[in-house]
Amino acid sequence: MAIGKKGLHGWPSGKIGRIVYYELNGQPVMRGIGKPGKPSLKQQANHQSMAVTTRFLSQLKDFINNGFELETRGTIRNQHNLAVSQIKKNALQGAYPNISINYKSVQLSKGTLINPNDLRMEKTSAGLQISWDSAYSYGTGAQYDDTLQLAVCFPAIGKKKIELNFAKRKDGTAFLDLSEEEVQQPMEVYLFLRAANHDSVSDTVYLGNLNGTYEDPKITEFKEKKRGLDLQFNLRYEQISTQYEAQMKLKPAARLSGKVFRNLETEYLVLLDQWRSRQAKTRGF
Known part of the structure; x- marks a missing residue:
C-alpha cells in the first residue's frame, strides 16, 4: 500500500500493484517489481560484477x-x-x-x-x-x-x-x-x-x-581446473586427428571397418570444430 503524503494528487510513497514509488535525493522515482525467474548467463555475470564491485568499495x-x-x-x-x-x-x-x-x-x-x-x-x-x-x-x-x-x-x-x-x-x-x-x-x-x-x-x-597482485582462490582454482581440461582436450584432439589422418592416407578398402571408421571420423570432426572455436576465442574473433 502506498501513502499520498501531499493529498490525493501528490506523489505516492510505497507500493501500488507492481510499482514502488519513493524519493531519491528529493526527486520522485518509481520502479517496477519483476517476477524473479532463473537468471540468464548475462544476469549472472551482472550479479557477479555488482558483488565484486560492492566488495571492493566496502570501507571506502x-x-x-x-x-x-x-x-x-x-x-x-x-x-x-x-x-x-x-x-x-x-x-x-x-x-x-x-x-x-x-x-x-x-x-x-x-x-x-x-x-x-x-x-x-x-x-x-x-x-x-x-x-x-x-x-x-x-x-x-x-x-x-x-x-x-x-x-x-x-x-x-x-x-x-x-x-x-x-x-x-x-x-x-x-x-x-x-x-x-x-x-x-x-x-x-x-x-x-x-x-x-x-x-x-x-x-x-x-x-x-x-607484494604481488592478489587473486581470489576460487578464480585460481577455476583456472587450474580449466588448464587441466584444456590439456586433456589437446591430448585427445592430437590422438584422434593423428589416427584419422593416418586412415585417410589409406585406400578405402584398407581402412578400419565401416562403423569403426565412421565413429572415428565423427569424433574427429566434433573435436576439430571445438578446436577451431577455441582458437577463435583465443584470437579474440
Missing part, C-alpha cells in the same frame, strides 16, 4: 564521498552510485564466473585539480613512505594547502586503510604506519588531492601494487 565510503562529491552536486546521483558505475564500466576484468577488479583502472575521484609530479611510493618495515614534488603554481589552481587523500587496499584480508587528510601539497612527503601483518600483505594504493576549501579535487592516481 568516506574516500569516495570526498572524491565524487563535486560530481554529484545538482544531480540525483550520489557518490556511491558514481563509484559503482565507474568500476563496472572501466575497472572489471575477466568473464563470468571469474570477474575481478582491474586495480590499475579504478577511479575513486574525478576533478580538475592538478596532481603533483614525481609521485613515489616506498615500502619499509614499518609502513609506506609517500613522496611527491611539492612545487605548485597559483595560476593552475594548485595551492600549498591542498590535502592529499590516501587509500590502501588489502584484497587478501578484505581491509582498507584510509587517510583523508594525509598531508598537504607543500609537505612533499608523508609516512603511513602499517602493522607487521599489513606490511606483508598484497596492497593496492590510491590517492588524490582535495582543495582546502573543498571546491576542487583531482583525478585518482593509482600509485601501484606492493
